[in-house]
Amino acid sequence: MERKSFLKSLSIFAASTPFVLSGCSKSDAISSTTDSTTDSTTTSSTEDTTCTVTPTETEGPFPTKSPSSYVRSDITKGDGVGASMSIKIIITNTNDSCNVLEGAIVDIWHCDVNGDYSEYGGTTMQTNNYQSYHWLRGRQTTDSTGVVSFTSIFPGWYESRATHVHVHVYNSSGKSLLVTQIAFSDDLCISVNTNGSSYGYTKGTSGYTKNASDNVFSDSVTYEIATVTGSLSAGFSMTKTINVSA
Secondary structure (H helix, E strand, O other): HHHHHHHHHHHHHHOOOOOOOOOOOOOOOOEEEEOOOOEEEEEEEEEOOOOOOOOOOOOOOOOOOOOHHEEEOOOOOOOOOOOOEEEEEEEEHHHHHEEEEEOOOOEEEOOOOOOOOOOOOOOOOOOOOOOOOOEEEEEOOOOOOOOEEEEEEEEOOOOOOOEEEEEEEEOOOOOEEEEEEEOHHHHHHHHHHOHHHHHHHOOOOOOOOHHHOOOOOOHHHHHHHHHEEEOOOOOEEEEEEEEEOO
């Protein structure tokens, strides 16, 4: 099955998954400024302050097969390809007035600059075969401030999807609390893929899917978009708060 068709079928399932949204509206400010001449990019988003659970999204066709085997903060490939990006995720508990949740297990995974995932491939869905590799996947446990941190790269993209990072949150006993995805501003993604060829982003933006047209983010991006600062040359810093019901 083609990846695009598969993801469309998954989106039907994701769209049917209920979640409560209140207070915030789609008009919440998301701003970005990009200066390709000076290679300076800063993107900001309005965090959801309503203390509602972050939207549930599909785990996708490429989840980590044995996430407990990849307890690590540095999830890079080690080949120097891709603009560096530090990832900071804060987990809060909606059942505790959105105070931070210590001891939560957080798995993340995302594609490389070409839109490929490790642990998969050699099929029509992903022709490049990376079944024996495990890069861009990792697990960490939240500290006393509810934070997990990873070192990675700015993700690439593939047909029918906007740029994204997958997240699966468990409680300290391993019970699944939330599967979701993190989005990035369209302006930032287009800038990276337009100006980042020397960092490996050579696909350009022809056929790129923006958040408003993405099967996953089109109805919920306000609550899923990350705050990102930095640049291609200096590296990016991404921060996102995720609310779970624990």
